[in-house]
Amino acid sequence: MLELKGVSKRYAGGELALNNVSFNVAAGEVVALIGPSGAGKSTLIRCINQLVQPTDGQVLLNDSRLELLKGRQLRMARRQIGMIFQNYALVERLSVMENVLSGRLAYVGFWQSLLRRYPAADIKYATQLLDRVGLSEMLDKRSDALSGGQKQRVGIARALMQRPALLLVDEPTASLDPKSSRQIMRLLCELCREQNLAAIINIHDVALAQQFVSRVIGLQQGAVVFDGKPEALSEQV
Ligand code: ADP
């Protein structure tokens, strides 16, 4: 599904932010990416979605080399990548439903979305997703009226709306209390299994990650220093 081969990144004037990173993630596999601040986690996520161009190496998504794509081809390829953010990145004044539908913006087109003409099939799928994440009572609520946990559920439904193959998840629980954090991690892992999605979750709470994921990748100074089952991580540390 996702394959990184010898990916390195050197920012202008800086030292290596990523140093020869290689790993594969299979469909249905959820990976927690851990490591101290400055280890290169964000850079790695950005090299995968091509917000940052790697200095060296290859990023393959379903056998297509993302680092070689440009313009329209890159936008098409990116549609396979769903993003979920720490701060949810919702449009606060829009309803829950509209936020989820906006996951399809790239397909529906900006003007149709302004006119709020969404295809019936999209509305149906959005309704199903919102039901699945436990928000079926909240479709018409403005998203700024939601709790943090509910906002993140909207963020998850929006990402799934584009029917991605891969989810990139940046600190999904950093703004949540412990109970909501566990619920969100459980939901994310269940959905990936149900939909056969690969996911990389950038997370600093190692104990939380260990509770839910089957694989942990540890980064330190830009290099992979651990790749294995969470149990093995506890033995090593
Ligand atoms: P993490 O997400 O694990 O905290 P980052 O990927 O943000 O790590 O950072 C990795 C290294 O790259 C750090 O040394 C950081 O200072 C550097 N870095 C990150 N972004 C930039 C940038 N835009 N320009 C220059 N250096 C950067």
Ligand code: ADP
């Ligand atoms: P268009 O120009 O056709 O509107 P975009 O480039 O805005 O398309 O978005 C195309 C796809 O790229 C979207 O499905 C979205 O998931 C993805 N995408 C857009 N911005 C980002 C981003 N900052 N990080 C990751 N993926 C993104």
